[in-house]
Amino acid sequence: MxxxxxxxxxxxxxxxxxxxxxxxxxxxxxxxxxxxxxxxxxxxxxxxxxxxxxxxxxxFGKIICISCGYIQGTKEDRKLVLKSFCGDDEYRILTDFADMLQKWSGDTDKFLCAHNGKEFDYPYICRRMIINGIAIPEALKITGKKPWEVRHLDTLELWKFGDYKSFTSLKLLAKTLGIPSPKDDIDGSMVNSVYWNEKDIDRIAIYCQKDVITLAQVLLRFHCESFIKQENISIKYVQQQN
Incomplete structure (x- = not known):
């Protein structure tokens, strides 16, 4: 891969x-x-x-943060670069993310990866794009495509190995694989309160970025590859959409 x-x-x-x-x-x-x-x-x-x-x-909901990460280099020299789109203006978040995704996925050999992405992240993004009147980027489309033409990776699905009886959280999976947990501040159940009561979008963006870091490390571990060193992880920038 x-x-x-x-x-x-x-x-x-x-x-x-x-x-x-x-x-x-x-x-x-x-x-x-x-x-x-x-x-x-x-x-x-x-x-x-x-x-x-x-x-x-x-x-009944809306997206307030999309964090992305991509790997540069190989083996011990791998680096992970992060970028987040976040804020109160969902239309701008989705528009800027769609523009970035369209440019990034210029050829057919590109994949998306999320944990439980096929059940949550990918369809949620698509639904909110439709609600906001935004064209869905080709990389997110599945209608009319053959299964092998859909380039959507899902670490939850990969971990199940065909077993559909249970759900494994990213936190549990990271702990099982010896990866530092991303849940060292808030968890998903607290995001709504942090957003509405504390108005702390930066805290939410950092939490979201930690999940992306863990996600990349999990996929590397699935392929018996070494983890990305902490010093090789960088945040390109967090783009506030207000």
Whole structure:
């Protein structure tokens, strides 16, 4: 595998509105219907108490950060370069990411890689692009393509080896493979609160970048390759979209 032809990515999402009470009436009714399906046999919760989970659904959430990384060099000289698109303006985040992706994937020998990307990151990005009226880049399209024409890698799927009974988090997988955990500050369940209550987008971007670093290290470990040294990891820049 040519690791230099892979774009590693991770996204962070939050609810479109700060709290359940901020929802417009028509959206509140729609969330209540959605929540009703999620709350079957869970009498202790209500649509309001689980609203902080709205961000994982593209219809009720939005993307506030996309972090990407690509590898340069080979073997012991490998370097990982990171870049993030983040902020409050989802349209600009997606537009700039789409432009970058279109330029990066100029030939057919390029791959995307994410953890649980086929179930979450890739479709979420595509859905939010459609909602925002943005053309989906060729690298993200799967409609009409044969399975071997879709260049989407998923470290969760690779780790399953055909076993579909369970979910393995990136944190658990990293620990299993002897890779330092990316979860040394916040975790996914805290992103909504950090965004709406603390307004700390930089903290979220750093968290997202750590996931991308871990993702790249995991894929290298899958192929019995040495890890990228910490001193060879650089952040090109974080692009705030406000």
């Amino acid at each position: 040519n690791f230099n032809n892979i774009l590693f990515l991770d996204i962070e999402t939050v609810s479109q509105y700060e709290t359940y009470n901020h929802l417009p009436e028509d959206w509140r009714e729609l969330w209540d219907l959605k929540a009703g399906l999620l709350l079957r046999n869970k009498e202790a919760d209500t649509p309001e108490t689980i609203y902080d989970r709205a961000g994982i659904y593209a219809e």
